[in-house]
Amino acid sequence: MATKKELIADMGIEMVHFDNADQLESQHVIPLGLYLHDADLSDSEWAMTRTLAAVKAEF
Numbered sequence: 001m002a003t004k005k006e007l008i009a010d011m012g013i014e015m016v017h018f019d020n021a022d023q024l025e026s027q028h029v030i031p032l033g034l035y036l037h038d039a040d041l042s043d044s045e046w047a048m049t050r051t052l053a054a055v056k057a058e059f
Contacts, residue, residue: 011052 012029019025032052041049 011055013049013052 012031014027014029016027017025032049
């Protein structure tokens with residue numbers, strides 16, 4: 001079983017998209033660092049991502 005440190009090192013943001021009938025269209029994980037640099041974030045997304053980055057840095 002992986003340690004917390006190993007799990008946190010692989011932390012990412014899961015992106016899930018649904019169609020108009022609520023059927024899964026796509027699903028993928030973006031590494032946290034890439035998400036921070038390549039995505040336009042709303043204020044709430046930025047706050048959540050900052051919190052995740054702080055947790056990752058803590059370990």
